Amino acid sequence: MRGPWWQKRLYDFGYRLTSPRQIIINILRNTDKHLSAEDIYIDAIKTNPSIGLTTVYRTLDLFSQIGVVQKFDFGEGRARYELTNNPLKKDHHHHLVCVNCKSIIDYTDFVNEELELMNKTEKALSEKYQFNIFHHTINFYGMCSKCRIKE
Amino acid sequence: MRGPWWQKRLYDFGYRLTSPRQIIINILRNTDKHLSAEDIYIDAIKTNPSIGLTTVYRTLDLFSQIGVVQKFDFGEGRARYELTNNPLKKDHHHHLVCVNCKSIIDYTDFVNEELELMNKTEKALSEKYQFNIFHHTINFYGMCSKCRIKE
DNA sequence: ATTCTTATTGAAAATGGTTTTCATTATCAA
DNA sequence: TTGATAATGAAAACCATTTTCAATAAGAAT
Ligand SMILES: [Mn+2]
Ligand SMILES: [Mn+2]
Ligand SMILES: [Zn+2]
Ligand SMILES: [Zn+2]
Numbered sequence: 001m002r003g004p005w006w007q008k009r010l011y012d013f014g015y016r017l018t019s020p021r022q023i024i025i026n027i028l029r030n031t032d033k034h035l036s037a038e039d040i041y042i043d044a045i046k047t048n049p050s051i052g053l054t055t056v057y058r059t060l061d062l063f064s065q066i067g068v069v070q071k072f073d074f075g076e077g078r079a080r081y082e083l084t085n086n087p088l089k090k091d092h093h094h095h096l097v098c099v100n101c102k103s104i105i106d107y108t109d110f111v112n113e114e115l116e117l118m119n120k121t122e123k124a125l126s127e128k129y130q131f132n133i134f135h136h137t138i139n140f141y142g143m144c145s146k147c148r149i150k151e
Numbered sequence: 152m153r154g155p156w157w158q159k160r161l162y163d164f165g166y167r168l169t170s171p172r173q174i175i176i177n178i179l180r181n182t183d184k185h186l187s188a189e190d191i192y193i194d195a196i197k198t199n200p201s202i203g204l205t206t207v208y209r210t211l212d213l214f215s216q217i218g219v220v221q222k223f224d225f226g227e228g229r230a231r232y233e234l235t236n237n238p239l240k241k242d243h244h245h246h247l248v249c250v251n252c253k254s255i256i257d258y259t260d261f262v263n264e265e266l267e268l269m270n271k272t273e274k275a276l277s278e279k280y281q282f283n284i285f286h287h288t289i290n291f292y293g294m295c296s297k298c299r300i301k302e
Numbered sequence: 303a304t305t306c307t308t309a310t311t312g313a314a315a316a317t318g319g320t321t322t323t324c325a326t327t328a329t330c331a332a
Numbered sequence: 333t334t335g336a337t338a339a340t341g342a343a344a345a346c347c348a349t350t351t352t353c354a355a356t357a358a359g360a361a362t
Contacts, residue, residue, distance in 0.1 A: 015338080018339065078318090229347090
């Protein structure tokens with residue numbers, strides 16, 4: 001049972017360890033950005049030109065389901081993905097989204113206070129509404145400095 | 152300058168008051184749900200069968216831009232819309248989303264505490280990252296009681 | 303009330319991200 | 333090494349949303 005945590009995750013769910021899955025994980029491990037399926041595909045074919053975009057979608061779906069990656073929709077008409085435990089990233093963070101150029105900033109300011117409140121809220125909500133809560137998102141939407149200058 | 156606030160909004164931006172726009176507003180005024188463009192379209196053609204789905208999309212876009220409606224993406228592959236000042240709804244609220252059946256609950260528990268923290272965070276973020284922040288979202292994702300029973 | 307400008311509309315076609323299909327290939331337990 | 337079957341890639345299908353364009357209607361000017 002040696003190997004990275006995400007391989008254990010695959011194993012536990014009865015999924016196989018394949019080359020495309022390893023390549024995709026490595027791409028996500030080596031970026032601090034929020035990549036789209038196409039971003040990942042373009043990067044992946046540098047390593048193995050025979051990988052299909054379909055497989056990228058399927059893999060990201062699978063990883064989302066077993067909690068290895070998180071899928072986000074910031075309202076640009078395409079999903080973006082982030083490795084759950086990315087060594088290059090701040091651990092738990094929230095997002096600041098530019099509605100104009102769609103750039104995304106990970107922030108951790110007040111994140112401890114946020115988390116404390118979110119935990120309290122989560123507890124109350126799960127009781128009151130009988131919800132089993134898995135995770136949460138906090139997004140701020142606005143306009144970045146670059147976009148404001150251009151206007 | 153008489154008339155509802157959203158009509159003033161149209162006027163201020165130089166847009167015209169049209170029949171489809173009135174119909175769509177009325178649909179949103181009379182629901183406490185989070186409607187998709189198609190939901191609205193299906194309801195709209197009951198009042199005026201000649202309305203096109205294209206117009207529904209264009210109208211919702213316009214209303215989003217001038218702040219009359221809020222557009223949400225809960226990760227189902229389609230957008231949902233909510234009137235900004237809906238008399239049937241709690242004023243400022245956040246969302247609880249079932250990842251299985253996609254049902255959405257508006258909650259206001261701890262919303263004052265949340266808002267207070269969000270304001271503080273917003274101030275810090277807008278300074279630190281030179282962002283002009285317009286609005287925010289808080290979503291909890293989980294599984295509703297009905298879906299949990301079925302599993 | 304009538305005219306005129308142009309914003310708005312509806313139908314049809316196009317777009318583009320994502321999913322489905324299906325025959326082939328690769329993983330891994332036996 | 334073998335067999336069962338999970339995973340893959342290419343092509344086609346899907347489907348929410350956008351674009352195009354000619355016809356219509358809102359509302360300012362007359
Ligand atoms: Mn992030
Ligand atoms: Mn709501
Ligand atoms: Zn920007
Ligand atoms: Zn549910």
